[in-house]
Amino acid sequence: MTDKALPDQIADKLRRDILKGVLAPGQQIKERDHATDLDVSRTPMREAIRILAKEGLVLLRPSRSPIVADPSFEEISDVIEVLTALELRSGALACQNATDEDITRIQAMQDHMDSCQGKIDRIDFFELDMEFHMAIAAASKNAVLAETHSAFVRRLWRARYLSASRKDSSDRVKRQHHDIMQAFCDRDPELMCAKISVHLDALIENVRDKYAKESESK
Amino acid sequence: MTDKALPDQIADKLRRDILKGVLAPGQQIKERDHATDLDVSRTPMREAIRILAKEGLVLLRPSRSPIVADPSFEEISDVIEVLTALELRSGALACQNATDEDITRIQAMQDHMDSCQGKIDRIDFFELDMEFHMAIAAASKNAVLAETHSAFVRRLWRARYLSASRKDSSDRVKRQHHDIMQAFCDRDPELMCAKISVHLDALIENVRDKYAKESESK
DNA sequence: TAATTGCATTTGGTATACCAAATTTCTGTT
DNA sequence: AACAGAAATTTGGTATACCAAATGCAATTA
Structure with missing residues (x-):
């Protein structure tokens, strides 16, 4: 498990939280907070968020906190x-x-x-x-x-x-x-x-x- | 033009170079070199490379330099x-x-x-x-x-x-x-x-x- | 000569520092 | 009390510093 790239591991964790509803739709995902929660720096956290954005689970907003997608x-x-x-x-x-x-x-x-x-x-x-x-x-x-x-x-x-x-x-x-x-x-x-x-x-x-x-x- | 996000601008530039063949298929894209070329830091350059990877123009290799895609x-x-x-x-x-x-x-x-x-x-x-x-x-x-x-x-x-x-x-x-x-x-x-x-x-x-x-x- | 080992260098991955934009809080005015 | 504006704080964007893995190269050995 530890052989996987760090951003992927973080993305896995966040994905699970989103899918389970721990992170509610519409909720903000602040880079710093979540990074310190998982004891990583902002850099891999940012990458993880981009991964989830690519999957449509997270919505990126320029210069604003990304939010958990809340699709109609x-x-x-x-x-x-x-x-x-x-x-x-x-x-x-x-x-x-x-x-x-x-x-x-x-x-x-x-x-x-x-x-x-x-x-x-x-x-x-x-x-x-x-x-x-x-x-x-x-x-x-x-x-x-x-x-x-x-x-x-x-x-x-x-x-x-x-x-x-x-x-x-x-x-x-x-x-x-x-x-x-x-x-x-x-x-x-x-x-x-x-x-x-x-x-x-x-x-x-x-x-x-x-x-x-x-x-x-x- | 300057209102677009920096990673997008970098991606636009790289994309054009790839499509025109300035960056040849198989060629390495070293983060530092290309970043200094364009007078930006590695951070947005990395993001730009991920954007192009998502588009299939660039191939990411864990812990190795990304290369321009050379599709069969x-x-x-x-x-x-x-x-x-x-x-x-x-x-x-x-x-x-x-x-x-x-x-x-x-x-x-x-x-x-x-x-x-x-x-x-x-x-x-x-x-x-x-x-x-x-x-x-x-x-x-x-x-x-x-x-x-x-x-x-x-x-x-x-x-x-x-x-x-x-x-x-x-x-x-x-x-x-x-x-x-x-x-x-x-x-x-x-x-x-x-x-x-x-x-x-x-x-x-x-x-x-x-x-x-x-x-x-x- | 070819292969291998070990060192120096390069390079991607991560952490951190700094900045600017955005948000929030506070304060003074009406 | 309500609003406006400014200061303080939060937060994403960017730059830089540091580390570890990968690569290249040269010396050494079979």
């Missing part, structure tokens, strides 16, 4: 739209370019997720979910596509986390994953794209519900 | 593939969401490009070409999509610049743009996507030719 539904929905475009292309390419080993390995990841369901920390479960989607993108054998896709998956992490509160949703997600995996095993690009669309459309609806409930509770 | 054909082709995914989605959405003013404005941009052809600096012409594609993406009314799309257009700038040496290609590009614009005016998503595909497939072939010629000249 429209923004989240826009991000999901981009993710959809990327993931559809990834899926189709993966059907074409994945090795058999890729498929069995990703199948194993899914099995592992199933066996972990409800037994582990929700944050850790979401890590697995992310890794599953990223593994499919990686199987497209287009490194740029996989990397870009990862960036957007990560950017949506908090929104997905928050919108997954409905207890039935995890079962539905599980079924959607199985559908995607089925098409992937058959290397059927059209079907796979269709199932990915279902999955991500459902995500938009989940997020929409979440935002609707939030606004009515005010 | 496969990498460029991967980037174009991602751009295609983004631009297809943009085009379809633009057909749906663009205002009539958007369309007439973009039409005017194209007319302007036509009238400028051959009369202006190739670099300036490419700026117009970029702006044309970015304007279509912006007309999708998905800000995230437009921004991401822009990043990839910019990332391909040098490859397109280098591969546009063939003198007939500009006429072909002009025709392809007209086809895209025709579909856009008719708000026909399928046709527009088809024409965008043609355009970007042609780009891949242009780049492939360029790389083939380059390798045989060695």
Whole structure:
């Protein structure tokens, strides 16, 4: 763990805090305070903040304190739209370019997720979910596509986390994953794209519900 | 001009140098040297380098000097593939969401490009070409999509610049743009996507030719 | 001669100091 | 009491100092 670059370590810590809500949306992130908190200097802290800004978790404001991003539904929905475009292309390419080993390995990841369901920390479960989607993108054998896709998956992490509160949703997600995996095993690009669309459309609806409930509770 | 943030100004300068080839692919960018060259300190120079790394123009290597990116054909082709995914989605959405003013404005941009052809600096012409594609993406009314799309257009700038040496290609590009614009005016998503595909497939072939010629000249 | 070891130098990473812009606090006036 | 303006403080931006890892080079050895 100590071998990772310091700014990355700091970014990891801050990211976790943001995703868990320890750092609330809209809250200021003052370089000095957070740097001294973590016993580092401002330099790597600044870099860490830029990393999170690139991921869309933090908003940089010239000559002002950066703040934790507080995206509107429209923004989240826009991000999901981009993710959809990327993931559809990834899926189709993966059907074409994945090795058999890729498929069995990703199948194993899914099995592992199933066996972990409800037994582990929700944050850790979401890590697995992310890794599953990223593994499919990686199987497209287009490194740029996989990397870009990862960036957007990560950017949506908090929104997905928050919108997954409905207890039935995890079962539905599980079924959607199985559908995607089925098409992937058959290397059927059209079907796979269709199932990915279902999955991500459902995500938009989940997020929409979440935002609707939030606004009515005010 | 002086109102822009210092790291951005530095990044602009470096970017131009990279795209024009003043800084050759593979060449090291030493923080101290380039900082003193531009009469700034290492801090904003470091930030500028990170900006260019985000754009894919520079490669960061932990504890080593960053180097100017020297992408293989496969990498460029991967980037174009991602751009295609983004631009297809943009085009379809633009057909749906663009205002009539958007369309007439973009039409005017194209007319302007036509009238400028051959009369202006190739670099300036490419700026117009970029702006044309970015304007279509912006007309999708998905800000995230437009921004991401822009990043990839910019990332391909040098490859397109280098591969546009063939003198007939500009006429072909002009025709392809007209086809895209025709579909856009008719708000026909399928046709527009088809024409965008043609355009970007042609780009891949242009780049492939360029790389083939380059390798045989060695 | 080729390889290797050890030292000197270069260079990125981090910490700190300084500055200017922005924010907050305080104070005096109406 | 409310507002305006100025002083004090906070805070991001930049410059510089220091360190450790990486690199280059030369002397030494097989």
